[in-house]
Amino acid sequence: MPAESRRAAATQSPIIPVIADLIRRHPGTISLGQGVVGYGPPPAATAHLVRALADPTLHKYQPVAGIPALLDAIAQKLTADHAVPTGEAHGNRIMVTAGGNQAFMNAVLALADPGDEFIVPTPYYFNHEMAVTLADCRPVLVPTDADYQLDLAALRAAITPRTRAILTVSPNNPTGAVYPEKTLRAVNALCAEHGIYHVHDEAYAAFTHDGAAHFSPASIPGAAAHTLSLHSLSKSHGFAGWRIGWMVYPAHLESALRKIQDTLVICPPAISQFAALGALDANAGGGTPYVRAQLRALAAVRTVVRRELAPLVAGGLAEIPPADGAFYFLPRLRSALPPFVVAEKLIREHGVAVIPGSAFGFTPADGCHLRVAYGSLTESTAAEGIGRLVHGLRAIIHA
Numbered sequence: 001m002p003a004e005s006r007r008a009a010a011t012q013s014p015i016i017p018v019i020a021d022l023i024r025r026h027p028g029t030i031s032l033g034q035g036v037v038g039y040g041p042p043p044a045a046t047a048h049l050v051r052a053l054a055d056p057t058l059h060k061y062q063p064v065a066g067i068p069a070l071l072d073a074i075a076q077k078l079t080a081d082h083a084v085p086t087g088e089a090h091g092n093r094i095m096v097t098a099g100g101n102q103a104f105m106n107a108v109l110a111l112a113d114p115g116d117e118f119i120v121p122t123p124y125y126f127n128h129e130m131a132v133t134l135a136d137c138r139p140v141l142v143p144t145d146a147d148y149q150l151d152l153a154a155l156r157a158a159i160t161p162r163t164r165a166i167l168t169v170s171p172n173n174p175t176g177a178v179y180p181e182k183t184l185r186a187v188n189a190l191c192a193e194h195g196i197y198h199v200h201d202e203a204y205a206a207f208t209h210d211g212a213a214h215f216s217p218a219s220i221p222g223a224a225a226h227t228l229s230l231h232s233l234s235k236s237h238g239f240a241g242w243r244i245g246w247m248v249y250p251a252h253l254e255s256a257l258r259k260i261q262d263t264l265v266i267c268p269p270a271i272s273q274f275a276a277l278g279a280l281d282a283n284a285g286g287g288t289p290y291v292r293a294q295l296r297a298l299a300a301v302r303t304v305v306r307r308e309l310a311p312l313v314a315g316g317l318a319e320i321p322p323a324d325g326a327f328y329f330l331p332r333l334r335s336a337l338p339p340f341v342v343a344e345k346l347i348r349e350h351g352v353a354v355i356p357g358s359a360f361g362f363t364p365a366d367g368c369h370l371r372v373a374y375g376s377l378t379e380s381t382a383a384e385g386i387g388r389l390v391h392g393l394r395a396i397i398h399a
Helices: 006-010 015-024 043-052 068-082 100-111 126-134 152-158 181-194 251-264 270-279 287-314 339-350 379-398
Strands: 092-097 117-122 138-143 163-169 197-201 227-232 245-250 368-373
Touching: 006 126, 015 339, 043 270, 068 092, 068 270, 068 287, 092 100, 092 251, 100 126, 100 163, 100 197, 100 227, 100 245, 100 251, 117 126, 117 152, 126 138, 138 152, 152 181, 163 181, 181 197, 245 251, 287 379, 339 368, 339 379
Parallel strands: 117 138, 117 163, 163 197, 197 227
Antiparallel strands: 092 245, 227 245
16 A cells, blocks of 8 residues: 655654543543543533524535634634734734634644744643644754743744744643743744744633733734734633634734635534634623633632642652643653553553653653643542542552
């Protein structure tokens, strides 16, 4: 048979299906793996969808950048929640996409040619690194510090004539770190200084804890010409399977992005866009008030997770850097075992699943890291799941 493309062969296989297959083979496993929330969309989403289905035009192709009503709702949300102005007067545009991952793929294809470089802080979100590789571009990996915060000097040193963008993700997947406003302003200024783009993923913007604050670089005056901001309803509104996200992008990229969008999907899923309209409608029980209500329950789960993880640190088995955002912790274990070996043992022998740090760009020299996701848990499953994790790690590390 003919071989697959070199760029596809060079791209890492997604880890989530591998872990999911192991979970299926070991019934009763509690998953601390996939990054999803345990709640679904607000009832307003499905109520709006029922009304929209009465319109026969819903079944036809819709505008390439998204239906006008949803674009308006997103613009209002961007201004109200993130202080990001949009429209011709501000030099930027909005495009609805099939989730945040497609928004990033659109950005990579619009910004770079084969062989160009994207600076990617590590640990990274694996789908970002995969998208850069699939586009036949080069991810330039720049380590973060011991608390998973950005190293500005290292980012500056990584810029070359082939650099097209610096990627930042805050709140961060997989670390849970939240980058301070001062740091993100410095990265944005660095990009402006060198004539490159700042691509900022804000999929977890709603998830901040213990006084941490989310900041959108797209709100910086004068940043519109070189800043792309990526958003998603997947986490905040329990919309993962509906595949709705959006990007805020410089107006001069509109032609390129419309070509890419039309080639990949023609238009975002129409049925999901109408559901998103309901999900964003605060007057109908959706919007930011709905998300805040869910976050109260998540905060209680996070408290349980932190309490149950504490013995790992107290016992000298792990370091757990601060994680003031998203719904992840990324422990650094005091173990020489490969992280996938540890993850596999946890599933097979202890009934709990995590994601090995090798999926996020850690090498054997970096040590053993595991991502712990708690977004889908309840207080009871959190106590049981983290209890299994701590018990399992004690047994594995001391074996």
